[in-house]
Amino acid sequence: MEKLPTIKEIAKQLKVSVSTVSRALSDHPRIGLGTKLKVQQLAKEMGYEPNAQAIFFKQKKTYVIGVVIPYIREEFFSQAISGIESAAMEHQYTILFGQSYDDPEREKAVVEAMKKQRVDGLIISLSKQTNRYDHLEALNKFEIPVVYFDRVPPFKEAHKVFCNLYKGTVDMVGWLFNKGYRRIAFINGPDKLNASKERMNGYIEGISKQKLKVDMQMVEKTDLSKESTHNAMKKLLALKHPPTAIITFNDYVHMDAVQYAQKQNILVNKDIVFVSYANLPITSYTAFPPLVSVEQYPYGQGERAMELMIKILSEKTDNKITNTSFYVEELPATLVAYQQATAGG
Structure with missing residues (x-):
């Protein structure tokens, strides 16, 4: 050789x-x-x-950013990865990628592995069960900054990029109300996700804003599995006065909910209409896409998270960054309609 x-x-x-x-x-x-x-x-x-390693050793930089997401198979996160990678390449950085599979213990293991690889920074979308952040806060002593995106922690002391799901949910309830729907149900996600809390608060505000009574019987939750979503649908359909409109946590939950409704011989988007979050392209290929979906800009979130990371690393090099300085970027959540809704009830 x-x-x-x-x-x-x-x-x-x-x-x-x-x-x-x-x-x-x-x-x-x-x-x-x-x-x-x-x-x-x-x-x-x-x-x-x-010799890249020699250069990196001298500069005390690896030009590698760790990226941790729940699942690459989910279109939302694959789009986010594309945005992250595109912005990284513009600044001569590469990414080291890992999946948590929505398991906090695996998330810890992946973060630990990236710390040992001495990544310059870490970009992460939290697992659905993560409610402790010690493994991420521990990166501070190694001077490895963390930027959260989409699934972000509830505290203020963090760099994060996310969509305003609270406002998006209020707008979605308003859209349904204007189409004539009054019995509006909600299948929310796991309690530990900050995004679930935002959606829930938006749902309550949206219902109250329309002078409707908030009926918690109309609220169910899913752990994002098909079985859990089917169980939530079963409970909603068993109500004395079942819903005429259902808001689902995301487009994957939407597809599982629609599948269950069809098995119960319900005319989807006629007997009951469905709306959702994420506006993933895959839903346009399904027989019954949500009537309206909240666009969450996964590519844009990923791209902005990387740009924010580059900014933080640049300030670190120039000794301008402090432990009390945190960047928070909120992207607008906009409604995207797929088709016209018929008058509701």
Whole structure:
């Protein structure tokens, strides 16, 4: 196997010192233009590649950002990864990617592995069961900043990027009310998710805003599994006065809820209409997409999270960052209608 050329070999051929070659390759101002051109030209001809590890060691940077998400198979997170990677490449960073599979213990293990790899920073969307943050706060002593996106922690002392799901839910309830629907049910997500709390608060505010009574019998929750969603649907349909409209936690819950409704011979989006969150492209290929969905901009969230990370790392290099300075970016959640709704009840 042919060995890669080294700085020593370039220096030997040009009869200059190794330090001169090193400085010429890094465009050091103390090296004359003529020498620089000779060194760089020979390095190119020889196929010289700089030793990235040596450079990173010297600069105390790896130019790698750790990224942890629940599932890559979910379209929302795969779009977010694309946004993160696109922004990373623009700034000559690469990403080290891991999945928590919505398991807090696995999330801890992945974060620990990335810490050992000495990533420059960590971008994470929390697992649905995460309610302790010690494993993430521990990164502070290693000077590894953390940026949360989409599934963010409830406390203020964190860098985070997310959509305003509270307002999105209020708007969604208002949209249904204006279409004539009054018995509006809600299948929410796991209690530990801050996003579930935002949706719940938005639902209560949206119902109250329309002068309707908040009936907690109309509220069920799912752990995001098909079985749990089917059970939530079973309870809602068993009510004396079942709902005429159902808000589902996300587009995956929507599809499971619709599947159950069909098995009960319910005419979807006629007997009961469904609305959702995320506005994933996959729903446009289903027989019954949600009448309206809250756009959460996964690509944009990922892209902005990486841009925020680059900004934090730049300030860290310039010694401008402090432990009391946190960036919070809230993207607007907008409603996207798929089809016209018929008059509700």
